[in-house]
Amino acid sequence: MGKSAWTQPARESLRANRLGPIAAFDPESTPGFDGDKADGEALLAERGEHLADLQELLYANGRSGDRRSVLLILQGMDTAGKGGIVRHVGGLVDPQGLAITGFGKPTPDELAHDFLWRIHKALPAGGRIGIFDRSHYEDVLPVRVHNLVPQAEWETRYDLINTFERELTEQGTTVIKCALVVSKDEQKARLTERLERPDKYWKFNPGDIDERAYWDAYLEAYQAIFDRTDTDNAPWYVIPANRKWFSRLAVCELLIHALGSLDLDWPAADFDVEEQKARLAASE
Numbered sequence: 001m002g003k004s005a006w007t008q009p010a011r012e013s014l015r016a017n018r019l020g021p022i023a024a025f026d027p028e029s030t031p032g033f034d035g036d037k038a039d040g041e042a043l044l045a046e047r048g049e050h051l052a053d054l055q056e057l058l059y060a061n062g063r064s065g066d067r068r069s070v071l072l073i074l075q076g077m078d079t080a081g082k083g084g085i086v087r088h089v090g091g092l093v094d095p096q097g098l099a100i101t102g103f104g105k106p107t108p109d110e111l112a113h114d115f116l117w118r119i120h121k122a123l124p125a126g127g128r129i130g131i132f133d134r135s136h137y138e139d140v141l142p143v144r145v146h147n148l149v150p151q152a153e154w155e156t157r158y159d160l161i162n163t164f165e166r167e168l169t170e171q172g173t174t175v176i177k178c179a180l181v182v183s184k185d186e187q188k189a190r191l192t193e194r195l196e197r198p199d200k201y202w203k204f205n206p207g208d209i210d211e212r213a214y215w216d217a218y219l220e221a222y223q224a225i226f227d228r229t230d231t232d233n234a235p236w237y238v239i240p241a242n243r244k245w246f247s248r249l250a251v252c253e254l255l256i257h258a259l260g261s262l263d264l265d266w267p268a269a270d271f272d273v274e275e276q277k278a279r280l281a282a283s284e
Contacts, residue, residue: 005035005043010253016179016226016236023219027183027242033249040245047252048092054259055129057266059097062127064267068172069124070258072251073135076180077218078208079190080241081248082133085180088248089255090131099124102133115139115157116164123173129255130173136161137177137225144224145217158228165234174258175234178251179222180241184215 013032074082101122110118124130194200230236241247
């Protein structure tokens with residue numbers, strides 16, 4: 001089926017502000033895509049080559065002093081496939097041009113600073129794609145769900161996040177925010193698999209079962225971040241994650257659009273090309 005499998009660009013079909021309530025979202029769906037798994041996997045391989053070419057352009061420009069970068073933020077419930085996106089989409093490009101950061105429970109040093117402190121430290125340098133496996137949104141997701149700080153404190157963070165992301169884009173970073181949405185039944189199946197396979201034990205956290213009791217509260221927290229932080233300069237995309245092949249393809253497409261929008265060209269040589277050709281020809 002090829003490229004025709006996309007009936008609507010991912011950036012349109014998956015944009016949070018164009019979808020209904022997250023509680024009614026279907027994680028089995030493939031919005032804007034009418035192909036099946038075989039189509040999706042074939043297209044990912046094809047589009048992955050294009051993504052790699054665009055990423056090389058970004059990296060080359062960064063080496064020449066261009067400060068522009070791309071930041072991909074991945075949020076999602078446990079087992080939603082954030083790690084798979086990092087491996088299968090991030091793995092399509094040259095690792096030299098990637099900066100991958102996973103954000104877990106804050107360390108004592110991080111807690112001694114404001115919640116954006118550790119985020120600032122991990123931002124991608126010019127010419128690179130940064131991938132955040134979880135992010136500053138942890139401070140308005142589990143923090144909100146479990147009342148880890150007073151409501152008056154986490155309520156102020158939405159505006160602080162909007163300001164931070166606006167300033168980030170003004171400095172040349174393209175921000176893509178993806179919420180990977182898995183169904184509760186699918187999550188249970190994936191957790192069950194982790195308990196049945198010794199090679200998956202390392203991925204299992206008993207706390208993941210406890211978090212299932214807060215499912216509806218998490219959906220409310222996600223709805224709040226879409227309502228309050230889905231902006232044109234830092235948009236949210238809702239990625240149905242029950243079908244891993246689709247979520248990976250969708251994120252790949254979003255990255256391709258972001259990089260393509262930079263309208264990059266190869267940097268000019270900072271040396272005399274003809275002179276260097278002559279020197280090379282004369283060398284032994």
